[in-house]
Amino acid sequence: MPRTVTERADVLPALSEVFREHGFEGASLALIGQRTGLGKGSLYHFFPGGKEEMAAAVLAEIDGWFGQHVFRPLREDDPQRAMPEMIRSVGAYFRSGGRVCLVGVFALGDVRDRFSAAIRSYFAAWIEALAQALVRAGRDDAVARDRAEEAVAAIQGALVLARALDDADAFRRSLARIEARLLA
Amino acid sequence: MPRTVTERADVLPALSEVFREHGFEGASLALIGQRTGLGKGSLYHFFPGGKEEMAAAVLAEIDGWFGQHVFRPLREDDPQRAMPEMIRSVGAYFRSGGRVCLVGVFALGDVRDRFSAAIRSYFAAWIEALAQALVRAGRDDAVARDRAEEAVAAIQGALVLARALDDADAFRRSLARIEARLLA
DNA sequence: GTCTATACAGTGATAGAC
């Protein structure tokens, strides 16, 4: 009984988790098949470009999610409300460090070159949006840009450290420090 | 004409670079053979446990290097001198972000569980050593621990960001911020 | 749209000649 998945987007969540947990090379088609519940035939039907297209689709979905839930509020909403909301939203998204940032993982690996445009634009957009919020909160342009870069880097570092120490509290402490520095 | 490599340590630098650049799964034996200049036979002679033993040896070497050049000075030397020296030394070691932290890469990947002890002890030792320096510089214990954790996480984050943006200056700016916060 | 069968290059690892 072949099941019917009419939407390519339906498999993106599972796909995203597999890449997150195993990286690009570690995510074998066998594993992807298991986790999405689809055979190779179906996978290649939705993603004729194979793994590379799957990863690109996942990166695009992540970029879309952050654009809507993180970057846009930073650019448009009241910064004093948007920045704490970013912290909360990031804490939930990364499950207090239990989940890693796929874009960060790709940035560190040898697949970086293959997805360099998507990786670069994700981080550039984040820094830019946060800097805008800081400017509207009254900072100088240069200071805002500096603090934004520091905060985005700190979030990535917090994910590395939380995974390394296997300590969700370390991630929560990091987020609290980042929020305090942004609002100071 | 078979060349003779009497020391297992002789291949560690090349081995370390391969794992750094390609991750654990991406570092194939073929690649390792090319970069070390050794055939599989020789590799398995030095590392009977295969890739896992190779990676463990690399992690041990890294831990030794940081212990000697970073952790020990932080614990023993004048903190006002040791902390800037740590920043300088880290900047050189990671080639201004052109080189990634293998321990951090492993922490984010699915090999984390296999090397969890080594990964955890590396970061724990770093935070501990830096916290000791901060205490001797006059901070309260709790504050010192917090700042140490923040700085170590920030270094990892700076590496992710520098690779993502392909921007060595971003790494240098991050290191400057971290140094300023440590000495503030 | 989903599946099974298959191609074939590449994987980690081993054996044995030198």
Next chain:
DNA sequence: GTCTATCACTGTATAGAC
């Protein structure tokens, strides 16, 4: 100590039946 030959297996990708 180093090499080559070879192992069994898994990798991605494709073809074609249904």
